[in-house]
Amino acid sequence: MKKIVLLLCVALVFGACNSRNVKEVPATKSLILYYSHQGSTRQLAQLIQQQVGADMEEITLVNPYDTNYQKTIERSLQEREQGVLPEINPIKSSLADYDTIYLGYPIWFGTYALPIASLLEQVDFTGKVLVPFCTFGSGGIEASRDSLMAHLPENITLEGYGVRAARMAAASEEIVPWLIRIGALPGEFVPMPEFDNMEPITAETKALFDEACGDYPMPLGTPVSVAKSVEPDTNMVCFVTETVCPSGDTSSALIYVVKPVSGKAEFVKVIR
Numbered sequence: 001m002k003k004i005v006l007l008l009c010v011a012l013v014f015g016a017c018n019s020r021n022v023k024e025v026p027a028t029k030s031l032i033l034y035y036s037h038q039g040s041t042r043q044l045a046q047l048i049q050q051q052v053g054a055d056m057e058e059i060t061l062v063n064p065y066d067t068n069y070q071k072t073i074e075r076s077l078q079e080r081e082q083g084v085l086p087e088i089n090p091i092k093s094s095l096a097d098y099d100t101i102y103l104g105y106p107i108w109f110g111t112y113a114l115p116i117a118s119l120l121e122q123v124d125f126t127g128k129v130l131v132p133f134c135t136f137g138s139g140g141i142e143a144s145r146d147s148l149m150a151h152l153p154e155n156i157t158l159e160g161y162g163v164r165a166a167r168m169a170a171a172s173e174e175i176v177p178w179l180i181r182i183g184a185l186p187g188e189f190v191p192m193p194e195f196d197n198m199e200p201i202t203a204e205t206k207a208l209f210d211e212a213c214g215d216y217p218m219p220l221g222t223p224v225s226v227a228k229s230v231e232p233d234t235n236m237v238c239f240v241t242e243t244v245c246p247s248g249d250t251s252s253a254l255i256y257v258v259k260p261v262s263g264k265a266e267f268v269k270v271i272r
């Protein structure tokens with residue numbers, strides 16, 4: 001079990017590439033196409049554009065969501081329940097001109113936001129290489145990429161990048177190795193050192209978990225084991241947490257934390 005969790009940690013931090021042996025952005029024209037409700041994904045799109053210099057377009061809605069967060073939750077929940085997708089305005093870019101689409105979105109209810117579901121219904125992405133990127137409160141790049149791959153099984157969907165909106169300051173540095181890894185920027189990708197074996201939680205690692213996650217407003221479960229990937233100036237730490245559900249079943253999650261040599265530990269993402 002420990003070995004499986006550890007392999008999962010490594011695969012998920014590095015991100016598994018698709019099975020069709022294409023794992024790099026082709027050297028052709030790229031478009032950054034994104035939806036953002038509150039601006040974080042727009043910020044991330046701009047950071048990516050600064051690096052790769054692609055054309056960029058924001059997806060807009062005929063009837064935009066309210067700027068009030070709670071009202072947007074209510075409307076989108078209702079739309080999900082009723083199976084209604086929000087109508088998007090026509091995309092102005094000519095998709096035929098692009099081979100690679102960087103597709104950006106906020107995570108809503110564990111996957112890409114509803115306007116992206118609308119986009120996928122309206123636009124033909126056949127033959128495009130897709131590069132997902134997203135912002136979230138706690139996580140969702142892996143699940144949303146899986147959903148994209150399920151929806152567009154004929155497309156090549158490369159490893160994506162996601163960041164907690166609360167950690168946007170880290171994104172400008174983090175996207176560079178990601179872009180090198182997917183071949184969008186020149187350079188040599190240096191993989192993270194492997195994780196150590198999973199160990200039971202100690203007082204020290206519990207304190208580290210609390211330092212990183214203590215101020216996160218939603219429950220993340222109780223840490224039960226931990227593994228570290230040690231680099232010269234920072235450690236990536238992966239916790240396995242357990243939560244007892246109302247049904248009595250236990251669910252587990254992987255919580256990634258980054259701990260710089262000097263500075264506060266940060267909650268990076270959760271994978272449920």
Ligand SMILES: Cc1cc2nc3c(=O)[nH]c(=O)nc-3n(C[C@H](O)[C@H](O)[C@H](O)COP(=O)(O)O)c2cc1C
Nearest residue numbers: 036037038039040041106107108109110137138139
């Ligand atoms: C309707 C709605 C549902 C959300 N669901 C999730 C979720 O399931 N998981 C998560 O981590 N964040 C969730 N969030 C938080 C957003 O993903 C996060 O705030 C994101 O950075 C917003 O991006 P934006 O500023 O580009 O709109 C949700 C936000 C909204 C409005």
